[in-house]
Amino acid sequence: MxxxxxxxxxxxxxxxxxxxxxxxxxxxxxxxxxxxxxxxxxxxxxxxxxxxxxxxxxxxxxxxxxxxxxxxxxxxxxxxxxxxxxxxxxxxxxxxxxxxxxxxxxxxxxxxxxxxxxxxxxxxxxxxxxxxxxxxxxxxxxxxxxxxxxxxxxxxxxxxxxxxxxxxxxxxxxxxxxxxxxxxxxxxxxxxxxxxxxxxxxxxxxxxxxxxxxxxxxxxxxxxxxxxxxxxxxxxxxxxTYTAGQKSALLAATSDSTVRSVKFDESRNTLGWPEGADGRGLRNALAKEFESRDVNMDTLKKKVAEATKKDEPDYMVTWAGLGVGALxxxxxxxxxxxxxxxxxxxxxxxxxxxx
Ligand SMILES: Cc1cc2nc3c(=O)[nH]c(=O)nc-3n(C[C@H](O)[C@H](O)[C@H](O)COP(=O)(O)O)c2cc1C
The missing domain is CATH 3.20.20.70 (Aldolase class I)
Incomplete structure (x- = not known):
């Protein structure tokens, strides 16, 4: 109808x-x-x-x-x-x-x-x-x-x-x-x-x-x-075109599961964004790690590259807005x-x- x-x-x-x-x-x-x-x-x-x-x-x-x-x-x-x-x-x-x-x-x-x-x-x-x-x-x-x-x-x-x-x-x-x-x-x-x-x-x-x-x-x-x-x-x-791993991470997320940060881009080397731009993504293990004071960004970048190859969403960048809890x-x-x-x-x- x-x-x-x-x-x-x-x-x-x-x-x-x-x-x-x-x-x-x-x-x-x-x-x-x-x-x-x-x-x-x-x-x-x-x-x-x-x-x-x-x-x-x-x-x-x-x-x-x-x-x-x-x-x-x-x-x-x-x-x-x-x-x-x-x-x-x-x-x-x-x-x-x-x-x-x-x-x-x-x-x-x-x-x-x-x-x-x-x-x-x-x-x-x-x-x-x-x-x-x-x-x-x-x-x-x-x-x-x-x-x-x-x-x-x-x-x-x-x-x-x-x-x-x-x-x-x-x-x-x-x-x-x-x-x-x-x-x-x-x-x-x-x-x-x-x-x-x-x-x-x-x-x-x-x-x-x-x-x-x-x-x-x-x-x-x-x-x-x-x-x-x-x-x-x-x-x-x-x-x-998000991966199966990213989609299941999104389905498991609640409305308080996201955070804004410039570190998402840094961790996966997608640089070049203008000053004043950041991004909102899932606050997964990756985000929690880059929030910590003594993070080693080089080690973290390797982890992200490896996880992205294997579709392991804990260490992948998955952009999502505050409405993610509705998925x-x-x-x-x-x-x-x-x-x-x-x-x-x-x-x-x-x-x-x-x-
Ligand atoms: C995974 C993802 C990729 C996005 N890529 C673009 C983009 O290529 N160009 C753009 O102008 N906005 C992009 N946006 C932002 C959207 O234009 C839009 O402002 C945003 O999705 C609206 O918020 P919502 O995700 O909470 O619905 C992207 C958003 C997401 C979630």
């Missing part, structure tokens, strides 16, 4: 060239944990899927996009109803030539949306690059630009400099990378809404961080957000979206500010 669609400014914006979207929920791009399979299942379920391009090169990204197109049965000339996400800092590290190659892979595949996170001030040029490429196509397109922010100051830059179509407000509860100084998500959404009071003029604001069910999404809609981004909730789907079983991404949709319908009360 099909469920009633829920419209917000976010779904109205995306539905112009996307017949799949039914609810204002986005499946987060998750570098190291998601790809074309998870993103397409999220889209097919009626939410909005993203492929992470963060650590990929253009050839691998193009392959992922081919897989997505086949799974969604969308012809090459039509809009691909999902998005691709880039790390601003990584594009900068790779240099403009590689960065444009990576962005062109998405543009030439007609992806509907492009997402930027962990960027710095000079990088709004990439939004202009996309708009220009869109205007110069034989058939003009309007790639939707999502910009992830962790403060009001960044939200204002996203609106004024990036001219973002959608703002993702990421709070301190979020799994994976985030900002050390990020406020709790409710606080962040509320201060961004106050800084951008004109509901007609501001882009849709999505809440991200620690959200695991439809009732929480409904709360954010009542607050004035136009939708939500969920990452951790999808980590225990068969389509997530009870492995479930297909389409079924997760359906469950969220049902919960959202149950708890959703039309709020004029958000609809």
């Amino acid at each position: 099909s469920l009633k669609a829920i419209a917000t400014p976010f779904t109205r914006l995306l539905s112009r060239s996307n017949s799949f979207l039914q609810i204002p929920i986005v499946g987060a791009p998750m570098a190291g944990a998601s790809g074309a399979k998870l993103a397409t299942e999220v889209t097919l379920g009626g939410a909005y899927g993203f492929i992470p391009a963060g650590y990929r090169d253009a050839a691998v990204l193009r392959k992922e996009l081919d897989i997505a197109r086949q799974l969604l049965r969308v012809p090459p000339t039509a809009t691909l109803p999902l998005g691709v996400a880039y790390f601003g800092w990584k594009l900068k590290e790779q240099g403009d030539a590689v960065a444009t190659e990576l962005l062109d892979a998405s543009l030439q595949n007609n992806v509907q949306a492009i997402w930027f996170s962990f960027w710095d001030k000079g990088q709004s040029k990439w939004a202009r690059y996309i708009r220009e490429a869109d205007a110069n196509r034989p058939e003009p397109r309007n790639t939707i630009i999502f910009v992830l922010v962790t403060s009001v100051e960044e939200a204002l830059l996203a609106v004024n400099e990036w001219k973002a179509d959608v703002i993702v407000a990421q709070g301190m509860e979020a799994g994976g990378h985030g900002a050390v100084q990020a406020p709790p998500i409710r606080e962040l959404v509320s201060s961004i809404l106050s800084a951008l009071p004109d509901a007609e003029k501001r882009p849709p604001i999505l809440a991200a961080g620690g959200i695991s069910n439809g009732s929480q999404v409904a709360e954010f809609l009542r607050q004035g957000a136009s939708g939500a981004v969920l990452g951790t909730r999808f980590l225990v789907s068969p389509e997530s 009870k079983e492995i479930k297909g991404a389409q079924d997760i979206v359906r469950e969220l949709h049902e919960e959202l319908l149950q708890h959703h009360v039309t709020a004029k500010s958000s609809l």
Whole structure:
């Protein structure tokens, strides 16, 4: 039985060239944990899927996009109803030539949306690059630009400099990378809404961080957000690329099982993140060890490399948000979206500010 669609400014914006979207929920791009399979299942379920391009090169990204197109049965000339996400800092590290190659892979595949996170001030040029490429196509397109922010100051830059179509407000509860100084998500959404009071003029604001069910999404809609981004909730789907060991560690975790730290990246040598960025992951044996004063990082790095090879999650980095305690079983991404949709319908009360 099909469920009633829920419209917000976010779904109205995306539905112009996307017949799949039914609810204002986005499946987060998750570098190291998601790809074309998870993103397409999220889209097919009626939410909005993203492929992470963060650590990929253009050839691998193009392959992922081919897989997505086949799974969604969308012809090459039509809009691909999902998005691709880039790390601003990584594009900068790779240099403009590689960065444009990576962005062109998405543009030439007609992806509907492009997402930027962990960027710095000079990088709004990439939004202009996309708009220009869109205007110069034989058939003009309007790639939707999502910009992830962790403060009001960044939200204002996203609106004024990036001219973002959608703002993702990421709070301190979020799994994976985030900002050390990020406020709790409710606080962040509320201060961004106050800084951008004109509901007609501001882009849709999505809440991200620690959200695991439809009732929480409904709360954010009542607050004035136009939708939500969920990452951790999808980590225990068969389509997530996390290992079996990581998925069982996630299922065993409770809501107090995570911690934010820069040491996760240090312990597995994924360096290069901008100052002020850290990440939230499972507070496993690895985390407890690097919290101790007399830890030897070199020995710990070897342990992490060995454990990662053997899929031993106690010494692996497993990113997860504060909503991890809600993960009870492995479930297909389409079924997760359906469950969220049902919960959202149950708890959703039309709020004029958000609809
Ligand atoms: C495993 C994992 C990987 C992530 N990778 C990315 C990424 O590649 N790009 C990005 O912008 N955000 C990434 N994030 C953060 C998400 O965009 C989102 O803000 C977060 O998942 C929301 O919080 P939640 O996990 O508590 O739902 C990642 C999160 C997780 C859990």
